[in-house]
Every structure is written in C-alpha cells, then in structure tokens.
Amino acid sequence: MHRRLVFWCIATAVLFVLGGILAACHRQMPPVTFHAEGRPAHLSEWHVVAVADGKLVLNQGVVPYDLNTPLFTDYAHKLRTIWMPQGAHANYDAEQTFDFPVGTVISKTFYYPRAAGGAEGTVLRTYDSSRDFAGEGLDLAHVHLVETRILVRRASGWAAIPYVWNTAQTDADLARTGAVLPLTLLDDKGASEAFNYVVPDESQCSSCHARDWVTRQIAPIGPKARHLNRDYDYPDGRENQLVHLVRVGYLQGVPTATQIPRNANWMDTHQPLEARARAYLDINCGHCHNPKGAANTTALTLDVTAGDDRHLGICKPPVAAGRGTGDHMFDIVPGQPDASILPYRMASSEPGVMMPEIGRSTVHREGVALIRAWIASQQGSCLATE
Numbered sequence: 200m201h202r203r204l205v206f207w208c209i210a211t212a213v214l215f216v217l218g219g220i221l222a223a224c225h226r227q228m229p230p231v232t233f234h235a236e237g238r239p240a241h242l243s244e245w246h247v248v249a250v251a252d253g254k255l256v257l258n259q260g261v262v263p264y265d266l267n268t269p270l271f272t273d274y275a276h277k278l279r280t281i282w283m284p285q286g287a288h289a290n291y292d293a294e295q296t297f298d299f300p301v302g303t304v305i306s307k308t309f310y311y312p313r314a315a316g317g318a319e320g321t322v323l324r325t326y327d328s329s330r331d332f333a334g335e336g337l338d339l340a341h342v343h344l345v346e347t348r349i350l351v352r353r354a355s356g357w358a359a360i361p362y363v364w365n366t367a368q369t370d371a372d373l374a375r376t377g378a379v380l381p382l383t384l385l386d387d388k389g390a391s392e393a394f395n396y397v398v399p400d401e402s403q404c405s406s407c408h409a410r411d412w413v414t415r416q417i418a419p420i421g422p423k424a425r426h427l428n429r430d431y432d433y434p435d436g437r438e439n440q441l442v443h444l445v446r447v448g449y450l451q452g453v454p455t456a457t458q459i460p461r462n463a464n465w466m467d468t469h470q471p472l473e474a475r476a477r478a479y480l481d482i483n484c485g486h487c488h489n490p491k492g493a494a495n496t497t498a499l500t501l502d503v504t505a506g507d508d509r510h511l512g513i514c515k516p517p518v519a520a521g522r523g524t525g526d527h528m529f530d531i532v533p534g535q536p537d538a539s540i541l542p543y544r545m546a547s548s549e550p551g552v553m554m555p556e557i558g559r560s561t562v563h564r565e566g567v568a569l570i571r572a573w574i575a576s577q578q579g580s581c582l583a584t585e
Contacts, residue, residue, distance in 0.1 A: 241371065242349070255339060257336060262444065276312065276331060287303070293454075318383075347361075439456075464478070546567045
C-alpha cells in the first residue's frame, strides 16, 4: 500500500511538471490570429508557426498535411498546415477544393535540407526528409527555411500573402513584390547547380490559384480529396488525413473510404505508370490547364477530367505556344517523347519556352523522365492527323 502511494505521488508530480511545461509552451505562442483584412508585416503576427528551441513549431489547432503527389518547386521540401476558428469546419467536395469557412488560414513553408559543412546558400537536392522533423516541428539544425505562403479565407474570398524568412531564421517578412534568392543545389554525388529561387509576388500567386480565370477568384490547390486521401505520421500516430480532419472537427460530409478518389504517388513505381503521370500533370499543370483556368485558351486539359484524346494533348496541334513548340507538331505524339511538345517545355528553363511558366527556375529531371516514359508507353500514331 505504501509503495502504491509513493508511486502515485511520483506520477502525479511528473504529470504536474509536464503539464506546467506544456502550459508554458502554449503561453509562449499566443492563439492563432485571423487577420480579416490587411497584410501583417511579419509571419509571426499570424501565430501559426513559430521558432522556438531550434525548431519551427506548430501552434495548437494547426494541423499538418501532405499530398499524394506534390507540386514541384525547385526541389524544395514543404510543410503544409491548416487552421480553422473554433467550431468552424470545411465541407467535403469529391472534385474541387473543399469549401473552407471564413477564418481558415492555410500555410505552406518552403525549406531545404542543409548541406553539412556547405557554404552559405548551399542546400541539398534530395527527396530524403528523414532529418527534417524534430517531434512536431522542423529541425532548424538540419533545414534552411526559405519562404512561407499564407492563404487566408476572408469574407471577400481567399487572399494570398507571401513571406520570406530572414537570414537569422527567426521570422519571415512580408514580400508583396516577391524576391529572388540565390541558392546552390548539391546532390548526393557532390554535383552542384546554382540557381535563383524566385518567390512569386502576390499577382503571380493569384494567377496560379485562380480557380476561374473570368472571375479571378482564387482558391487553394492542394486541399482536394484526391490529393489528401493518404496517411500521415501525426505526433499521436499514423492516420488517414481525411479521417484525421474529421476527427479534429475540421471536415464534414466525407463519404465512405471506397467513394473517395485518390491520386497516385508519382514516385511509387508499384503504381501504374499512367496513374503516376496523370497525378503529376494534375497537380503541376491542371490548376491552369483546365476549362476554367488561366490556360483555358490552349485547349489543353491536364487535370484529372481530361480524357485520353486531344483534350489531353494526344495528337493535338499547339494553339498559342509560339516558340515553345520547339518546332514540334503535337503536344503528345504516342510512343515518341522526343517529338512531343509537352516534355520539351518541361525540360526547359528558358522564359517563353518553359512550362510551368512560373513557380520554378530549375528543371525537374525526375518529373520529365516520368512524362517521357509515359509518352513512350503510349500506343497509336498521329499520321492520320497530319
């Protein structure tokens, strides 16, 4: 009996101490602030993330998420988060971005793994994220923060606000006109590639996020069912992201698992090549190349709604590509990636030729290889169309 009492006293004391530590941590970061208007000068004014004890940590109620196939941005790694006001929730949609309530704050922090002993501005070109995280936050001993983009749902609609991290890695400053940051990518074989990382200005953010090019109303790109339908390693265990969002009260109206679409992971070679390529084009190109997007005049549809025909570019002559055609006749020539415009433009970093037009300064070599392999696997001919 005496031993039980001693154990209970010790356990209670430990819980009291831990509770005090956690309470102190929460006191250090005020609650997330929804700014209904304006553009705060510093990222820290949102209280979504903060630098503490060598980590970039998430505030209470800020939920991290990832995508089955992410959008390519010069090999940057990304920490994505969602926060909503207490009692608010998004409504599920099978195809489009979820219907998020006013007050929603979505953040995306771009960062790179640090090169050990590397010069200032030298970062790693790697898909390995095993050293990125420390508990619930990013380990600043191993990663270099570049920018954080805020998407906030206001009464008038979504607003995109970019922030660039300072040299000390303590906070990020408002960058309405964007920024150009010289960096050097270092691969695992020691080869380096210098490039200019371009932080888009507000108008460029809006051009990519415009869900309807006529109304110019913008919306998030990633938070859709087919992108989010995957597992995530949360601090309290691995769980499907949609199930988790429902459990924390951030999402309603989700159907049974078998009814939820799921895009392929473009890097998972166990999945069909067709599914991987279509998922890659969907997230990287589909937000512009769709019937209502910024590239709707091209008659090229690259989101998941496109059929395996001219809408997808198969044997389709270019409409407004200019010198971006590379003197090729069709967007996609089945079985012939070298004769196809699509991989030609993806493999370029020259303004006026490269696709996407903004959002990258380097060529995504692995992405180009995927699309080339997909085109090479296609059957058919464009001879009857010539």
